[in-house]
Amino acid sequence: MIALSLAEIAEILHGELRLSGTDAPETIIDGDVDTDSRAMQTGSIFVAKPGEATDGHRFVGAAVDAGAVLAVVEHPVDAEVSQIVVADAVTALADLAREVVARVRGEGELQIVGITGSNGKTTTKNFLARILESVGETIAPIKSYNNEVGAPLTMLRVTSSTRFLVCEFGAAGPGSIAHLAGLVTPDISVVLMVGLAHAGGFGGIEATAMAKAELVHATKSGGTAVLNTDDPRVWAMREIAQSRGIRVVGFGQGAAADVRAESLEVSASGTSCEIEAGGERMPLRLQVLGAHHISNALAAIAAAGVLGVPAAGAITQLETVQLAERWRMQPMGSDRVRIINDAYNASPDSMAAALRTLAQIVGPGERTVAVLGAMSELGESAGEEHDRIGLLAVRLNIQRIVVVGPEARRLFLAAVGEGSWDSEAVHLADQDAAFEYLKDELRDGDRVLVKSSNSVGLRHLGDRLGELFS
Template sequence: MIELTLAEIAEAVGGRLVAGSGGAGPDTVISGEAQTDSREVRPGQIFFARRGEETDGHLFAGKAVEAGAALLVVERELDEHELSVERELEAAGDVPQIVVPEATEALGALATEVVRRVRARGGLTIVGITGSNGKTTTKNLVAGMAERLGETVASEKSFNNEVGGPLTMLRVRDTTETLVAEMGASAEGEIARLTAMAPPHIGVVLTVGLAHAGEFGGIETTFRTKSEMVRDLPETALAVLNRDDPYVSRMAEMTRARVRWFGLHPEAEVRASDIDAGADGTRFTIHAGGESLPVHFPVLGEHHVMNALAATSVALELGLPLAEVVDVLQRQTRAARWRMEVMGGRDGVTIVNDAYNASPDSMSAGLRTLAQIRKPQGRSVAVLGAMSELGEYSVEEHIRIGLQAVRLRISELVVVGKEARQLHISAINEGSWDGESVFFETQDEAYDYLMRTLRPDDTVLVKSSNSAGLRFLGDRLGEAFA
């Protein structure tokens, strides 16, 4: 974070400064990053004591002090007793506190001020990325390309909400040239709030699908929410839009910014052709700015080509030559942790762990990839769990995925968890299938079954929403066949 005095931070967050007994005062300078998890706090950092649905950050403020926090942002003033952990800390009362009405709002307010100051000094380009699928992969690709040009800050993991977004923004320094912010939402207005904190120079919209449909209330609401990314962009900004997605392409009429299309459509300015997906990634030709270059993109899954095109569109705007863009793409080995992550190898068994997120679109794409990369001498095995946050669409979409597994002639379907049972029922009701589907309530049961039945040269896809936790099953299988 940039250097700010305690007085400046208090003013930014609308809080009251309570100076510690260690001599810190209004003019004391703080420059450490912000944390909301006391386990992540390092010396010199700021701890925001948020109240969550399951716990209260104020209960862990003492842990933050013990870890070396230089400032506490709290909703009530804490005394020395509350800040002591297991043993009496002589310095427990030394740490200054800023008391605010609401810690999460204070986190966003501080991020807004830090970004505003760095932007005012010039040299910072902000890239905002949203979409129902592909945000993290695209963010990682853009970050890798931007790093070729200068110091870059990008969202860690999938930090893309009202907490993760500001935490990323607060890592910006005076020397940062590019901020790559993944911006997600589970309700209308959330992306607008994030873009208000860090107004993008480049706004990217990847897809509009049924991810989080249960929370949004339908595809049209999802469309309105995702369009918040480009709706307020100024004429000087760039909107990077998916020409192949009918909902995203409608957003061109909703923005004052310049529009750059990406996709497979002939009108796309950044386009791919000659796509050939296989077990070692995807080969295609990329066309942009009058140039055409061959690409071997090692990330599994034809659907990731669209993420590569979106990232390329951003990188070209930042000034990176197409040849360097291709070099970055060809150095990628995985989209991100637990996203089409290739594991295993013993006896020719390949485990593809893609169980960090799952929407109907990404589940469908995963099954198509599995069918494409199966070895001729081996079987395709889909280990699937529930797709969460689909609301009234849940039963319908699980049925559709079960039917798709059959129609793609996946050799075996292993369904895990009662929330995904409809997927299993859908598959076994498809009488023309000569494969089989089995169901297990627990991961341990599924693991034991797979360890007994997997054969040499089998290819296994493990896919579910994060809440279903099948990524851990994927890790176990990957280790077992390492």
């Protein structure tokens, strides 16, 4: 974080400063900010956030022992550390992030990119960060820090030497993206797609589209909206942008795209295509598996182009990316039995894309195996969407369909109803049962996809299988 005095921080947070030891209001703090006491280092600021499972106030002492020199609390605690008492720790975190970013931006160098979409946010964030790191100091979220806590923590990592801040914005509900993006007012907004991920919490896909459009509304006047021309709901957001004097750059595979992909090819070693941008045509060969990641790459190339990075330079950086993120189309195992662990999250769109990738990368004499769990937060459409994925798996000729957990039973029944029987499809109660089944069932030449929503936890099953067959 940038250097601020204790008095300045207290004023920004609208809090009461309680000094400890030799600290004075003029004492300067410039350490990292976090809500995890285990992440503290010498000079850090610990934000004691109450949670559903535990309360951060219980860990102030541990944070101090680890090096914290300031605690932001909702009530005073018995610890030898200066404290700022605030009404709400999460609100205080947002207030501090807003002010820190505003001060750095006021120096004239910092440019901010905000990314949202039902799928692909983290991959696109990682792609764009890889590109921008080659031309200037770049701050981007760790993992999927995209909520009311993670996003401000990312923002607070900026310093006077930061040139680019890449923010990932998830939508907990209507208004959440507007709130988070409003903390920084991005120069560039990137909207990837509108799908059924979390649609149950929004009341349907049209409400989801409105939530994603909040990022375009929050974009700085005179800024740029980078929009997916292949998604009609996203491309329609250009009208919002144009009404606010925001430039529009399109990416996709259609003629309307400014950054376009053609001739896609998917193999077990990666994904390739031809990129057309700025009147030039050039090849892109991603090491990351899956045709759906080409769209994420296009978004990153387009956003980087707005920031002055030529497409050729962006492509050079993208081709160095070996893994989008842990548990996202992550190759594991060995050439003998290849495990693709893509179980960090799942929506109908990402589930379908992963299954298509599995079907595309199989070679002669190899067998496709899909280990599938439930997709969460789909609301009233959950049953229908699980049916659709079961049908798709059969129609893609996935040779073994292993469905795990009671919440995914409809997926199994749909597969059986579509013609996957005689042990081609099985339903198992939990991860342990699936592991016991698969360690005997899998054989040389198998290509195995493990896919579920994060809450189901099949990513850990994928890890176990990857280690077993490494």
